[in-house]
Amino acid sequence: MTGAHAPLTLAGVTAAPGTTMSGTLDVPARPGDSGTSIPFSILHGASAGPVLALVAGVHGMEYVPIVALQRLRSSIDPASLRGTILMVHCANMPSFLGRTIYYSPVDSKNLNRVFPGRSDGTLSERIADVITREIVGRATHLVDLHGGDGNESLRPYAYWITTGDPKVAAESRNLALAFGLDHIVVDDERPKDAAASMYLSNTAITRGKPAITTETGCLAQTDERSITLLDQGIAGVLRHLGMRAVGPPALTSPTWLKRNSVIRAGATGLFYATVERRDHVAAGARLGRITDFHGQTIEEVLAPFAGEIMYVVDTPPISKGEPVAMVSAT
Numbered sequence: 001m002t003g004a005h006a007p008l009t010l011a012g013v014t015a016a017p018g019t020t021m022s023g024t025l026d027v028p029a030r031p032g033d034s035g036t037s038i039p040f041s042i043l044h045g046a047s048a049g050p051v052l053a054l055v056a057g058v059h060g061m062e063y064v065p066i067v068a069l070q071r072l073r074s075s076i077d078p079a080s081l082r083g084t085i086l087m088v089h090c091a092n093m094p095s096f097l098g099r100t101i102y103y104s105p106v107d108s109k110n111l112n113r114v115f116p117g118r119s120d121g122t123l124s125e126r127i128a129d130v131i132t133r134e135i136v137g138r139a140t141h142l143v144d145l146h147g148g149d150g151n152e153s154l155r156p157y158a159y160w161i162t163t164g165d166p167k168v169a170a171e172s173r174n175l176a177l178a179f180g181l182d183h184i185v186v187d188d189e190r191p192k193d194a195a196a197s198m199y200l201s202n203t204a205i206t207r208g209k210p211a212i213t214t215e216t217g218c219l220a221q222t223d224e225r226s227i228t229l230l231d232q233g234i235a236g237v238l239r240h241l242g243m244r245a246v247g248p249p250a251l252t253s254p255t256w257l258k259r260n261s262v263i264r265a266g267a268t269g270l271f272y273a274t275v276e277r278r279d280h281v282a283a284g285a286r287l288g289r290i291t292d293f294h295g296q297t298i299e300e301v302l303a304p305f306a307g308e309i310m311y312v313v314d315t316p317p318i319s320k321g322e323p324v325a326m327v328s329a330t
């Protein structure tokens, strides 16, 4: 980076070098909904460097990232930072305040399937559009912070997206290693079309910006262990990018998960898991069963291959086509 380090302005809020400023991005109302707002902070370092976007709350019941960023905002001193952190504290306010898993209570869409969004679309599509333009547009690197949703029991892991520009993929791999979660899902199936990027991290990648998705915490809990894991992950990324001198070292030999299967319900009813996160299962092992609303078993859910349970639904409601578990193997 060369030249003078200018102030950074977002949504009318200007952060001078070495300061932290906060504000909200507005998603204006349109016929059909009343709009929403997206709280953000700019931690603008004293000197120029990478612009790292940290996004929490794309899924509003994934609380660990949301709570972690609340604390991290005041614990990072911008005067000792090189570059800039753009924090999105809660991307999906309707889902957060409405306490919904997966889908917005306003338009029933999954925000992490509608990127890059549309300026004239439904509320989730407009949130995606604002984040794409205002956050991804300003960032050089991005971490999309997720966890098991309110219904999911999940072990921590990260996604490394391999599709697209090999240089971007190589640096995304470095981000995954720097974040430090020792199980990394290798995802080679994401769309390469920037106009149909679907996922937030893929929206950054298809625009030439290295990115990862991380998963810490689950079941609507805010446990300290998961928050610490996430704090350590961000500290590792800041060190890797040269934004701070201190931080944990990158992983050298994580478990790369190249075979991954999201198992979906074949029926609607009640799901009873018979495995737990981190369990290792054999091919064909029973993961759980689905009953109808009178208690009769209507489906046995089986493992498609031998692997580890990354997450499993741990609450009864299940609808046909929804995920019940993810099994991964090396």
Ligand SMILES: [Zn+2]
Pocket (backbone or CB within 6 Å): 058, 059, 062, 146, 147, 149
């Ligand atoms: Zn999520």
